[in-house]
Amino acid sequence: MKPIKSGELWLDDKGVHVNAHGGGMLVYDDTYYWYGENKCDSTSAAMVGIMCYSSRNLTDWKNEGVVLPVEMNDTTSDIIQGCIMERPKVIYNEKTKKFVMWFHLELKGKGYSAARSACAVSDSPVGPFQYIGSLRPNAGKLPFDMTEEQKAVFDTLNLENFKEWWTPEWREAIAKGLFVKRDLEGGQMARDMQLFVDDDGKAYHIFSSEDNLTLHVAELSDDYLSHTGKYARIAPCGHNEAPAIFKKDGTYWLITSGCTGWDPNEARMFSAPSIWGPWTQHPNPCVGPKSEITFGGQSTYVLNIPGKKDAYMFMADIWRPKHPSDARYIWLPVQFKEGTPVIEWMDSWTLDYFDKQE
Numbered sequence: 001m002k003p004i005k006s007g008e009l010w011l012d013d014k015g016v017h018v019n020a021h022g023g024g025m026l027v028y029d030d031t032y033y034w035y036g037e038n039k040c041d042s043t044s045a046a047m048v049g050i051m052c053y054s055s056r057n058l059t060d061w062k063n064e065g066v067v068l069p070v071e072m073n074d075t076t077s078d079i080i081q082g083c084i085m086e087r088p089k090v091i092y093n094e095k096t097k098k099f100v101m102w103f104h105l106e107l108k109g110k111g112y113s114a115a116r117s118a119c120a121v122s123d124s125p126v127g128p129f130q131y132i133g134s135l136r137p138n139a140g141k142l143p144f145d146m147t148e149e150q151k152a153v154f155d156t157l158n159l160e161n162f163k164e165w166w167t168p169e170w171r172e173a174i175a176k177g178l179f180v181k182r183d184l185e186g187g188q189m190a191r192d193m194q195l196f197v198d199d200d201g202k203a204y205h206i207f208s209s210e211d212n213l214t215l216h217v218a219e220l221s222d223d224y225l226s227h228t229g230k231y232a233r234i235a236p237c238g239h240n241e242a243p244a245i246f247k248k249d250g251t252y253w254l255i256t257s258g259c260t261g262w263d264p265n266e267a268r269m270f271s272a273p274s275i276w277g278p279w280t281q282h283p284n285p286c287v288g289p290k291s292e293i294t295f296g297g298q299s300t301y302v303l304n305i306p307g308k309k310d311a312y313m314f315m316a317d318i319w320r321p322k323h324p325s326d327a328r329y330i331w332l333p334v335q336f337k338e339g340t341p342v343i344e345w346m347d348s349w350t351l352d353y354f355d356k357q358e
Contacts, residue, residue: 039324067127115189136187288345
């Protein structure tokens with residue numbers, strides 16, 4: 001059994017560093033499928049598209065190629081070469097037998113102003129994925145759990161009164177829904193994102209919204225291809241991104257990061273008895289050297305490893321914006337101490353770590 005060594009070069013079956021950044025994992029038919037951003041040597045813009053790699057053991061990776069390529073010629077396409085395609089996640093729909101991908105999309109030449117969610121679908125885990133389109137989620141919809149009292153306050157909010165950012169008054173207004181109101185008609189901003197399928201088959205889209213100030217958790221339709229309009233806010237004005245969610249013993253756990261661009265910061269953790277909350281914040285789950293900067297990385301996914309009891313693996317990226325393709329990966333086992341997740345740095349470990357914990 002090969003060890004997992006975080007931060008080192010991970011070579012695929014062709015001897016090339018795995019190029020699947022900001023990624024997520026799908027387990028299907030006893031195979032791990034790792035989807036991620038193809039990063040070039042000099043830009044973080046999408047010049048190739050979304051990659052897929054497959055493995056039976058999480059250490060030997062077969063390059064399955066580009067499963068959703070950028071559009072090279074159609075300049076009207078959302079995913080024309082040079083756009084930004086980030087944090088792709090793929091889930092399998094048991095009812096439709098389709099593999100559904102969502103990712104964060106920014107339109108070419110527009111920086112990070114579009115803040116859209118994009119969807120694609122395939123009959124196979126290794127693609128090709130058919131691009132469906134992009135949008136800002138939940139246009140015209142208020143959070144389903146907003147009370148009548150909160151709605152009354154929401155109705156009084158006016159952007160003109162809060163032109164100066166970061167004041168206590170502005171923060172309070174954000175928490176009450178100032179930017180939700182701003183974006184109500186066109187849909188809510190959606191950047192760093194995650195997908196989660198619950199035990200009942202319901203799927204959820206968790207994303208940084210409101211200029212990355214507030215996380216949203218939004219219910220997806222039965223076919224996973226659209227939003228139902230039911231959503232709630234997590235940690236209003238908490239400034240969280242890079243959400244990674246998992247569920248253990250009926251409790252939902254959410255690991256996030258702060259917003260410091262490409263620079264690493266201290267991980268955050270929340271828990272809730274329901275996907276809809278209420279969410280409680282906990283201390284940083286990371287322990288050990290560089291734990292205050294998440295070991296130099298940023299969360300992207302937590303994988304529940306099948307066939308092993310309480311086996312969860314934390315996945316993160318060590319971003320290298322000056323040489324994007326050389327970004328490295330951090331994969332570490334999630335330990336549970338008195339029921340609370342803990343992520344401890346290990347230079348090297350193998351999957352039989354979880355067998356020893358039982």
